[in-house]
Amino acid sequence: MALIESFTDERETQLSREFLDQGYVVVDVDDKARLDAFRREIVKIACAHIGCGPPEDDGVFLNAIHEKVAVEDVNALRLHVFQQLNNNAWARPTFLSLARSAVDAVVGNELAMQNKVNLSIQMPNDPTSVLPVHADPWSAETPFEVVQWMPIVDVYDTKAMFILPPEANRTVRGKMSNLPNGGRDFDLFEEFKDDFRWIAVPYGKVLVFSPLLLHGNIMNVTPETRWSFNCRLTGLFTPYTSEEKCLGRFYTPITPKVLSRVGMNYKEPEGFDG
Numbered sequence: 589m590a591l592i593e594s595f596t597d598e599r600e601t602q603l604s605r606e607f608l609d610q611g612y613v614v615v616d617v618d619d620k621a622r623l624d625a626f627r628r629e630i631v632k633i634a635c636a637h638i639g640c641g642p643p644e645d646d647g648v649f650l651n652a653i654h655e656k657v658a659v660e661d662v663n664a665l666r667l668h669v670f671q672q673l674n675n676n677a678w679a680r681p682t683f684l685s686l687a688r689s690a691v692d693a694v695v696g697n698e699l700a701m702q703n704k705v706n707l708s709i710q711m712p713n714d715p716t717s718v719l720p721v722h723a724d725p726w727s728a729e730t731p732f733e734v735v736q737w738m739p740i741v742d743v744y745d746t747k748a749m750f751i752l753p754p755e756a757n758r759t760v761r762g763k764m765s766n767l768p769n770g771g772r773d774f775d776l777f778e779e780f781k782d783d784f785r786w787i788a789v790p791y792g793k794v795l796v797f798s799p800l801l802l803h804g805n806i807m808n809v810t811p812e813t814r815w816s817f818n819c820r821l822t823g824l825f826t827p828y829t830s831e832e833k834c835l836g837r838f839y840t841p842i843t844p845k846v847l848s849r850v851g852m853n854y855k856e857p858e859g860f861d862g
């Protein structure tokens with residue numbers, strides 16, 4: 589039928605439902621060849637730091653990076669790749685473009701984006717790369733944001749991150765509010781161990797999740813190194829909750845529509861009182 593009764597298309601409705609039920613969606617990247625090109629650039633930057641030639645297989649090289657770099661040197665490698673990546677004008681546009689259709693469906697099409705794309709490298713059995721259970725608004729981030737989280741190797745089991753589904757997350761406040769320091773020192777992982785969901789993300793897919801939900805990772809005990817990138821996105825016209833993490837400082841407007849520019853620049857004539 590040519591007439592329609594919904595303002596959203598089928599995919600957006602489906603993604604919205606999944607996001608609400610699970611707190612996240614995992615979708616195919618919008619352009620696999622572009623993901624391969626992005627990964628190739630990362631490998632080139634890493635090789636320049638390590639002093640090795642280009643590998644035959646980028647995935648194999650990244651998964652086995654712990655055979656080339658000692659665990660105590662992983663942070664220097666991570667910082668080098670992070671800085672070199674973010675020096676490129678293509679870094680954020682390319683990164684976002686890989687999840688753009690899902691971000692548009694979940695967040696909107698007028699977006700503000702965190703200023704840098706972050707990188708995490710988690711080698712097998714490295715206790716220093718553990719990110720304890722937390723929710724991002726605890727560090728003053730806006731509740732209106734999502735995190736685009738994209739690995740460039742397959743992630744699974746303890747190589748993945750975990751998230752607490754919305755249903756279990758609704759009980760957290762109650763459990764924490766009576767504890768000292770708002771429950772921040774409480775062993776949340778132990779408390780919700782059976783409820784956390786590990787999010788497997790094969791190479792070629794991208795995760796978009798709500799960081800309002802408790803999330804984190806434990807030590808990677810798989811035999812492979814995890815490489816994942818993340819960046820926060822929010823609607824351009826949403827409120828911000830802190831001076832530190834606000835528009836212009838932590839986020840930049842990236843896709844304002846022309847009419848928003850027109851509206852923002854409108855000035856009423858002097859003496860005009862409607």
Ligand SMILES: [Fe+2]
Nearest residue numbers: 723724799803
């Ligand atoms: Fe987080």
